[in-house]
Amino acid sequence: MSTALLQAEGIGRRFGGFTALEGISVSFAAGELTSIIGPNGAGKSTFFNILSGTLSPSLGTLRFKGRELNGLPQHRFVHQGISRSYQITNIFPDLSVHENVRVAAQAMHVSYDIWRRRADLVELSERADAALTAVGLIGKRGELAKFLAHGQQRALEIAIALVSEPELLLLDEPTAGMGPEETKDMVALLERLAEKRTVLLVEHKMKMVLGLSQRVLVLHHGRLLADGKPEDIRANAEVRRVYLGQSEGYG
């Protein structure tokens, strides 16, 4: 927890006349698990998309390990060490579970080689298996990804993000659409992942977020409303008003 891994300064984003984000300045220390919460339309997804390079900010700068990321195309982000998962399951449906992860691992090393045999890249295949073991999917490696259950597809999604061995892992609602049992498994997985790397989470389920995170950011109407330890957030009157109050008993 020494220096800031990722630093956002005055990040703003407009869509036409609508301001989705305004003046977000925040930095993330290495090794922390941070969650971003906020009511629907608070700008969580926009912020998340900016941090992962999917969208570029209209204003402000983004620094990762001191290097400015503005203007960097999205596909370069993972090569810097920032990897993401998606809220809506986003996998390669007609490829095998193993190939889903293997092709993600391959992106870090070789893209344009049209002559070698991919079967000879044994190390990538082993790395994919290791990632599948980490998320508990190794038993399904030969199946087509589209035939997995929802919770398993969510886990596969994380394995795809994980296999690039990112320093910063961005997870967009990893428990979206999951029942209580699947959610429990996912929380256990997230706890294990957070032991070794920096994790940033967007999540709706309050109880889970407050129990899991070391730090919580609350967004409201595109602005940073609160930033602190889970117990501070729980005690923050304004947060209670805009967010906790309306979803009491949720999750």
Added chain:
Amino acid sequence: MTVQSTGEAPSLSQSRRLFAVLSDHRVLVSLVALALLPWLLPSKALAVNVLIYGVVVMGYNLLFGYTGLLSFGHAAFFGTGAYLTGIAISRWGLPWFAAVPLAIVASTVLAALIGTISTRTRGIYFSMVTLALAQLVYYLALQASSFTGGENGLRGFTVDRINLLGWQVNFLDPVNKYYVLMAFAALALWVQSRILNSPFGAVIEAIRENEQRARACGYDVERCKLIVFMLSGAISAIGGSMSALHLSIVPLDSLHYQTSGMIVMMVLLGGARSFFGPFIGAATFLILEDVVSLWTPHWQIVVGAIFVVFVLFLPKGIWGTLLDLLPFARERR
């Protein structure tokens, strides 16, 4: 010798293993099938056409079947391959073995140009841009008649004998011609197979499956699309060269959008995303054309109706559907 009579499972796993061996040697297996083709079809001329269009469609399949990009302009690469082969032989006096590589390289450059513009767009816009640019090439060939022969097509060159390492082959003999042209097809099959087995082959399939995810994984999707567009154009141009050597003329129609449409129909009939499907598709289309045009000049109505049935009920085409029906072949293509 092991004879399996005890239940389904062992014989199934045995056929599965055999199928795995066959698909590991898909180039060789395809070549054996193509070598038999002239003796299975009613005429040698039909067999040569199946061979030529099979190669063109195979190149197209790399882009459409494996990468998921629907180009409506592949006649540009087939036609340019044919025209440049003919021009290099007739106008520049080059031997065939220099003309063919030249034509393929030139077509690849054209594919780089068309690909650079078209791969910036997606979906229907990509199809329309490829169609428009290919038509541009068509009109260019029509206007530059002193060079291309214009409406009459390119004439005035014949390849009557081919020197194979000092061995003179009479190229007018249809059987000789078929097997010489099969060497080009063998080259195309081998290159295609290498590409599909390569790391890049994995990338294009990932792009087909989920472009957004492939980008998030760290692939430069636009550049990959451009590269596959060029490879696809190059393989289709091999078919174009074969056509020029075969016909000794290059009809202007080989650049026309109807040819592009025919290529799309062939790949859908045979089965996009399958290795041998393009040859099955080319054979089906050309046999239908041959048979139906015997009893009606409006053969396109019949072929069109059959095509609609395929798109609606057999989206994987003949070869893809057949492979799905075989229990031991499922999930392997």
